Amino acid sequence: MESSHQWNRREFIGSLAVAAPGLVTLAAAVPSSPTPSRFQIVAFSKAFQELNFEDTADLVAEVGWDGIECPVRRGGHVLPERVEEDLPRLVEALAKRGKSTLHITTDILDATDAIQERVLRTASKLGVRVYRLSWFQYRSGIPLTKQISEYRARLKDLAALNRELGLCGGYQNHSGANNLGAPVWDIYQMLEGFDPKYLGICFDIGHATVEGGTAWALHARLMEPQFSAVYVKDFTWQKKSKGWQNAWCPLGEGMVNRSYFDWLKKSSYKGIISQHHEYPLGTPQERVQAFKKDLVTLKGLLA
DSSP states (O other): OOOSOOOOHHHHHHHHHHHSTTHHHHHHTSOOSOOOTTEEEEEEGGGGTTSOHHHHHHHHHHHTOSEEEEEBSTTSSBOGGGHHHHHHHHHHHHHTTTOEEEEEEOOOSSSOOHHHHHHHHHHHHTTOOEEEOOOOBOOTTSOHHHHHHHHHHHTHHHHHHHHHHTOEEEEEOOOSTTBTTTTSHHHHHHHTTSOTTTEEEEEEHHHHHHHHGGGHHHHHHHHGGGEEEEEEOEEEEEEETTEEEEEEEOTTSSSSOTHHHHHHHHSSOOEEEEEOOOSOOOSHHHHHHHHHHHHHHHHHHHO
């Protein structure tokens, strides 16, 4: 996510005061039916993680999300080494406004790190039930199937820890030349045989469309039984000096096919839909406008 402007508290308060009026026309343009109650719409708070916890909660309430997906990782909204002090404060601030920390994002890839285990135990105590893992990358010169087997073995003890704590870890499909999970099929191979209540996929339709084009429907059908969370973002293709590249854009303005949301409503999935805002967001006022616009768009697609 690109941003050239960091919020200070005065700008934040001002942005909430002026952001709402411009949404009237947009809101009138989408269906008024309520979002299906089986979905909880949250925001990935990376886009506003410079805010303190109270201001974060105010923003979530103002925009209208049900809660957040909080980065609890290096450089994140909550630092792993401070998870026992700071995550309860964030959870409490959101709860005061009727909002939740439903989902966290971590640097976790196995069960060998003491600090990361503290992250999971703290999250479990606070009622968080879903977290995102970090991601594996393929190394050159080694057969891909061998690497998938190696990474699969690293997840065995993590699945057992998740069962103990009542958590589900989700591996995100993320586009990129060397990322395990870019083509989605390799996540299926890596997770095959694991109980999806404890290890699943954070299915990202934006990244699935970048890598799979029109095959996103096959990827979604394949992974649906293992959905632990659903991520939404949109993009366009742009020709630049180094060739064609994907550029993230507001939801509904890019390549992600609207029929995905029709399929999602008919699917068996019940749970978190996390909005990711990876495109340039501009000033504080423009950010709040963008957040509200994307939420209105998403609710329209789900109506």
